[in-house]
Amino acid sequence: MSRPAGVRRLDEVTAVVLAPNPSPLTLEGTNTYLLGAPGSGEVVVVDPGPDDPAHRAAVDAAVAAAGARVAAVVLTHHHADHAEASGWAAAWGAPLHAFAPGLVPAPARALGDGGTVAAGGVALEAVHTPGHTGDHLCLRVRDTGVVLTGDHVLGRGTTMVAWPDGDMAAYLDSLRRLGRLGAGALYPGHGPVVHDAAGLVAAYLAHRLEREEQVLAALRAGDATPGEVVARVYADVDPVLHAPAERSVRAHLAKLVAEGRATARDDRFAPR
Ligand SMILES: [Zn+2]
Incomplete structure (x- = not known):
């Protein structure tokens, strides 16, 4: 199967498409993740990202190359660099899931702490991790032990905990919670994969x-x-x-x- 430019496979069930929105806060750009078992015919899209036609074309090409259709879209939080393209869910005929549907720019279903989105042979478990924003979710991939971290922790540097939406006390609690998940790897919303999850969480706590x-x-x-x-x-x-x-x-x-x-x-x- 040919692989379109702009998509990288990270593990058996996960690929990533980098959005073209680099900046000092988004690093190389937003990571849009596609999860689905090969041959399942379905993928879950996590953080569609900016509503950019070139990014949409890259995501569509990756979905098509996998021989799949989008079965669900999940947002880690409502910030525009992750959620602006929420409307793509309706275009794909897929439900949109977010912790706080009222904050996102398209109709969404509420996904609370411990809730699960299962499709394409994978199950994503929502872990409420407030701090960066009040509505932030990390998503634990039950099948691989990977945690998708959105903006809770990044692949490089540190994340923003910006008053008044950000809450530093909640953020530190959520870092400890991420540490307790014992993730095998972290797939952040920006920057590269993190293999030493425990080390990164410890470094973030020490930095704060x-x-x-x-x-x-x-x-x-x-x-x-x-x-x-x-x-x-x-x-x-x-x-x-x-x-x-x-x-x-x-x-x-x-x-x-x-x-x-x-x-x-x-x-x-x-x-x-
Ligand atoms: Zn954010």
Whole structure:
């Protein structure tokens, strides 16, 4: 069987099509995953991605090359780089599944924690992992032990936990939950496959706790506004990322305030 350009096979039941939307936050672009056992005639599409005609053509070609039809579409979360193309589900005649149907741009069925989408000889189990967004799901592939991680963790660098949609305390809990799944490999929404799942989760936890200490240290040094904290903590980061960094700092500050470790008044913060 010929394989169209732009699709890569990752394991027996999984292929990935890279969307053409690279950026500092999406890395090479969004990974659109196709899952289905060979010969089953069906695939499940996870995160159709941006509503881009070239990407649609690449996904359609990959589905056709597999001799399959799309039996279901699942979203890890509502951000546009994952969910903008939600309407493709209706065009394919397939149901769309999301944790929070009200947040996505096409009619969807609610997929809650522990819920399963089964088609094409594979079963995807939803694991609610709030933090990056409140509606974020990781998807555990029961047949392979792989976990599709959306934006919960990425294949390279770190993900955004951006206030107010992002919740840092929930995010850390969700990282620990991902660690407990004991995944054999992680297939992220952006970037390459991660083979050392436990090591990546540990590194993400360490990174967030280190950032939290840096934010507290900045407050102790006299910084009061989120902008001042960003200028100190992210001094070595490309300024194009300072606006998202400020939303991340706000997520850290909200956690510190909620835990009674900092105080907030008129958007000025102080250690406690
Ligand atoms: Zn996202």
